[in-house]
Amino acid sequence: xxxxxxxxxxxxxxxxxxxxxxxxxxxxxxxxxxxxxxxxxxxxxxxxxxxxxxxxxxxxxxxxxxxxxxxxxxxxxxxxxxxxxxxxxxxxxxxxxxxxxxxxxxxxxxxxxxxxxxxxxxxxxxxxxxxxxxxxxxxxxxxxxxxxxxxxxxxxxxxxxxxxxxxxxxxxxxxxxxxxxxxxxxxxxxxxxxxxxxxxxxxxxxxxxxxxxxxxxxxxxxxxxxxxxxxxxxxxxxxxxxxxxxxxxxxxxxxxxxxxxxxxxxxxxxxxxxxxxxxxxxxxxxxxxxxxxxxxxxxxxxxxxxxxxxx
Amino acid sequence: xxxxxxxxxxxxxxxxxxxxxxxxxxxxxxxxxxxxxxxxxxxxxxxxxxxxxxxxxxxxxxxxxxxxxxxxxxxxxxxxxxxxxxxxxxxxxxxxxxxxxxxxxxxxxxxxxxxxxxxxxxxxxxxxxxxxxxxxxxxxxxxxxxxxxxxxxxxxxxxxxxxxxxxxxxxxxxxxxxxxxxxxxxxxxxxxxxxxxxxxxxxxxxxxxxxxxxxxxxxxxxxxxxxxxxxxxxxxxxxxxxxxxxxxxxxxxxxxxxxxxxxxxxxxxxxxxxxxxxxxxxxxxxxxxxxxxxxxxxxxxxxxxxxxxxx
Numbered sequence: 001x002x003x004x005x006x007x008x009x010x011x012x013x014x015x016x017x018x019x020x021x022x023x024x025x026x027x028x029x030x031x032x033x034x035x036x037x038x039x040x041x042x043x044x045x046x047x048x049x050x051x052x053x054x055x056x057x058x059x060x061x062x063x064x065x066x067x068x069x070x071x072x073x074x075x076x077x078x079x080x081x082x083x084x085x086x087x088x089x090x091x092x093x094x095x096x097x098x099x100x101x102x103x104x105x106x107x108x109x110x111x112x113x114x115x116x117x118x119x120x121x122x123x124x125x126x127x128x129x130x131x132x133x134x135x136x137x138x139x140x141x142x143x144x145x146x147x148x149x150x151x152x153x154x155x156x157x158x159x160x161x162x163x164x165x166x167x168x169x170x171x172x173x174x175x176x177x178x179x180x181x182x183x184x185x186x187x188x189x190x191x192x193x194x195x196x197x198x199x200x201x202x203x204x205x206x207x208x209x210x211x212x213x214x215x216x217x218x219x220x221x222x223x224x225x226x227x228x229x230x231x232x233x234x235x236x237x238x239x240x241x242x243x244x245x246x247x248x249x250x251x252x253x254x255x256x257x258x259x260x261x262x263x264x265x266x267x268x269x270x271x272x273x274x275x276x277x278x279x280x281x282x283x284x285x286x287x288x289x290x291x292x293x294x295x296x297x298x299x300x301x302x303x304x305x306x307x308x309x310x311x
Numbered sequence: 312x313x314x315x316x317x318x319x320x321x322x323x324x325x326x327x328x329x330x331x332x333x334x335x336x337x338x339x340x341x342x343x344x345x346x347x348x349x350x351x352x353x354x355x356x357x358x359x360x361x362x363x364x365x366x367x368x369x370x371x372x373x374x375x376x377x378x379x380x381x382x383x384x385x386x387x388x389x390x391x392x393x394x395x396x397x398x399x400x401x402x403x404x405x406x407x408x409x410x411x412x413x414x415x416x417x418x419x420x421x422x423x424x425x426x427x428x429x430x431x432x433x434x435x436x437x438x439x440x441x442x443x444x445x446x447x448x449x450x451x452x453x454x455x456x457x458x459x460x461x462x463x464x465x466x467x468x469x470x471x472x473x474x475x476x477x478x479x480x481x482x483x484x485x486x487x488x489x490x491x492x493x494x495x496x497x498x499x500x501x502x503x504x505x506x507x508x509x510x511x512x513x514x515x516x517x518x519x520x521x522x523x524x525x526x527x528x529x530x531x532x533x534x535x536x537x538x539x540x541x542x543x544x545x546x547x548x549x550x551x552x553x554x555x556x557x558x559x560x561x562x563x564x565x566x567x568x569x570x571x572x573x574x575x576x577x578x579x580x581x582x583x584x585x586x587x588x589x590x591x592x593x594x595x596x597x598x599x600x601x602x603x604x605x606x607x608x609x610x611x612x613x614x615x616x617x618x619x620x621x622x
Contacts (some may be wrong), residue, residue: 047352075596126546130466131466138361147458147470152463152563154458155440156597156599158564158594159458159563162562164594165558239511250469250472250473251473252465252562254465283469283472283475284388288470292621
């Protein structure tokens with residue numbers, strides 16, 4: 001008899017949903033809108049209803065459903081309690097209990113970045129490696145750490161908040177978190193733009209970066225074209241990110257780093273710059289960690305959520 | 312019927328051994344010399360013989376022995392294979408297999424610092440907390456990270472090498488590991504002496520530190536006496552260590568930090584300086600981590616080794 005599980009990735013705009021086999025085959029995926037009105041009071045109902053509808057439409061026997069895994073944009077502790085998810089309007093929500101009551105199924109929940117790491121470890125760039133780190137280079141820097149095949153959750157669900165490790169004593173502008181010198185101030189899409197702006201302001205050298213609006217893509221294209229000033233920016237970016245990942249390796253000794261998020265679309269050249277500085281700063285025992293790119297893109301969350309309930 | 316287990320902590324000079332109940336009562340402890348000659352070829356035989364002798368002397372039924380846990384000064388992977396233990400003369404040693412063959416008992420092995428963390432989490436300063444970090448401030452800085460009640464071992468057994476996280480870009484002297492600016496260059500017993508020497512060389516201020524040979528104890532005594540220059544050294548020391556532990560918290564989100572090793576004999580004043588800077592640098596989600604002092608001292612290793620085989 002076939003068995004099924006659901007993987008749910010709750011975002012601020014849409015809830016991504018997937019129907020999986022226990023082997024990790026994605027049978028169907030679809031989205032529903034995230035209704036953030038009334039402090040997100042309808043989100044759990046909407047998820048339960050969408051699951052119920054899919055079960056009916058696909059003629060699935062409820063006894064064949066193993067359960068539902070959910071990723072949420074906020075800290076989630078080991079008991080599936082969400083402490084705060086600003087983008088959903090949630091304060092403290094006992095997601096595991098509430099969704100279980102509304103579906104009748106077993107539920108597990110985790111932070112979306114940690115859950116995405118579990119997805120990349122199960123079926124993506126980190127497949128086959130029990131000790132891996134997913135580094136998501138988007139507007140900010142997020143991450144998830146997998147230790148011995150399990151998410152590193154921490155006591156309050158804030159494990160893997162790698163974007164906020166302190167890297168720069170000289171920083172004068174605050175990070176979104178209120179501290180100064182966090183990794184995501186340099187190693188994100190917005191971070192590389194900041195580095196480029198500072199470099200342009202200090203230098204009088206000619207550069208294609210002086211034409212048009214600056215974006216991470218624009219900068220990486222210039223790096224690939226060999227623009228000298230852009231290459232200097234890449235070195236700085238690589239030094240910050242490589243140093244940050246070296247520190248993570250000294251603490252967690254992973255086998256592999258998987259780089260995802262918008263900035264990772266730069267491709268292998270990103271790895272070249274990061275790995276150079278990673279090797280400079282890391283303790284020798286972790287020197288040979290593998291660097292690779294994420295492969296599941298926006299589906300990492302539903303894959304990881306499904307894996308969460310299967311574990 | 313009573314059950315027993317053995318906890319073994321292999322050091323470069325002596326092997327510490329403990330006979331425990333499964334509840335963690337230490338019934339007997341004793342030491343044997345570590346015979347490092349012939350690349351440490353006799354160490355495993357000596358441990359097996361000491362266990363055998365204790366079983367006979369204490370009239371223990373071999374069927375009542377749950378097993379033997381061992382901590383070793385070097386990286387040990389999840390399969391109990393030691394990769395190198397310089398102080399023992401060992402290269403790659405399949406400790407779990409060899410000691411099992413020589414004793415007939417189930418064996419588990421881990422890195423000594425990680426195993427000590429497990430001991431402090433089981434019966435010491437971190438008792439009752441599933442997510443904790445032991446920071447051992449001795450000649451260098453060692454550590455062990457406990458995630459969800461288990462040691463963070465990493466792929467090659469180098470998890471928790473926190474002494475070598477990079478903290479200082481301006482350092483000109485190399486660390487023992489070959490890198491520049493590692494945490495243990497500042498936050499260890501030798502590190503605080505370096506900080507004091509540099510401070511004395513730069514300053515012409517009067518200080519008791521100018522009299523007699525410098526040691527960590529001498530410096531902490533001067534800090535407690537309110538010596539102004541020594542207090543400046545304490546601030547620097549606290550900033551390095553607090554910053555390093557904040558980074559660890561961003562990654563692992565522990566509930567508690569347990570400070571051990573010789574420098575921790577300074578007592579609660581050490582926590583005052585470290586916690587001040589920890590709160591400055593840490594991501595808000597980990598701001599309320601508890602700081603406490605280790606309690607098991609040299610017995611942490613045998614306790615943790617016993618716990619290892621019980622898990």
